[in-house]
Amino acid sequence: MTSRTAELTDLASHYNEHGYVLVKGLLSREEAAAYRQCAHEALATVGGHENPTWDSAAGLAGGAPTRLQHLHDVQFHSAAFSRLLTDERFTSVAAAVLGGPNVQLHHTKLFVKPPENGSPFPPHQDHPFFPHTHHRVAAAIFHLDDAPQEKGCVRIVPGNHHQGPLEHVEEGSYHLPDVPFDAAVPLPAEAGDVLFFSYLTVHASGVNVSDEARTTWLVQFRDPADPPAVRAHDHSLGQGMMLAGVDPTGRRTG
Template identity: 70%
Template sequence: MTTDLNLAAKKYATDGFVLVKGLLSKEEAASYREASHQLLARLNRDDDPTWGAATGMSATKTKLQHLHDAQFYDAAFSRLLVDPRFTDVAAAVMGVPNVQLHHTKLFVKPPENGSPFPLHQDYPFFPHTHHRVGAAIFHFDDAPEEKGCVRVIPGSHLEGPREHDPEGSFHLPDVPFESAVPQPAEAGDVLFFTYLTVHGSGVNVSDQARTTWLVQYRDPGDPPTVRTHDHSLGQGMMLRGVDPTGRSGA
């Protein structure tokens, strides 16, 4: 499916996000879903990244599976990182020709009690000078509202960085979760948003897992104000174009 890059860039500039439908085919998404679950099972990671601030968003205890840097365990994810269908959109919405990797995270919300994420901006976790930093959430299976789909507050990026709760997760306790608009997606859809866009996600109360891959990208010409996520393998890798600064991961 061909993406209208100009239309995507306009919506991204206005709303702070754009959901690109069918960036991957259903067959590709299913293949990545299988690879994701096999990878998590093979590595047998038992750490749960559920935020403490998520307590109270569900009547029961929730859980979450995740993995940093999936591209260092399975080459299929490496290919997806440099797929022009993805990188051309990332470049268009940022308004720059060059796209650099910041980090990736694979997430699986288990059935019935998959953990939510309180509303937040990504900005405080890895602030940059010019705010040309974004995220792409690849949906490897359907994500209706009952599976805890992503929610966003349209236009929230225009207000710039916000004051966050500094305890643990940097969430926004004063912003009602209900004020965020659900963004249900189908397998193969990719949600792009700026790191200033207020977003979160609900509890997966369905009987099926929700599988997504988060790719954080940036303009290599936008220097970080704080060095973070240095543990992320491949930070500074060029996904499209060149790094005109010569800084790489710096």
């Protein structure tokens, strides 16, 4: 067994047990800074969208108004992100956590939490937004700048993915009112770190109260052999693109 194979096996083992794995330094700090610049340039050019706090997260901000900038499918606006989608450093870990060689894109989303009032997210699973039959769906959050707790880092409830899909309430967006925010463990990250987690893993994030923006890129991916349970998510540009391996089903989208 090569050292890389052993490393991937260890990462997959942590992911399977805890529902997540934080890969330190998948990108260098210099690479992360370059992607951050590309991300902010894309937002400035395309415009993106700006949302206030989810209705269900207002309490996390103490009732104060917060802001969130986001942009779907940034790889269609910046070629740098197209290349990153198929970077072997990323796809090898994605394949390892899915348990097979084939990795298919579902969608991507760029997030910027502005300084001082960047919006939080309440505890939730991603499953209700795009449920699949066998739950072989995962996310990767690329940290393009440092994300300490004061910048509203991602928080995880370790091991809860073993419970399967949980009953959510739709109130502004899906959330889990019976899961307290403090039950989610903060995962501070540095620029270049990538957090992988199952779409069954309960996660959240806090308010960015720092004087710097927090910039992340979310990539949702799946095993192409896992069919959607329902069409619960709007079709995204590039959905069905193979990032690693092949699609044995011939089904490109859904």
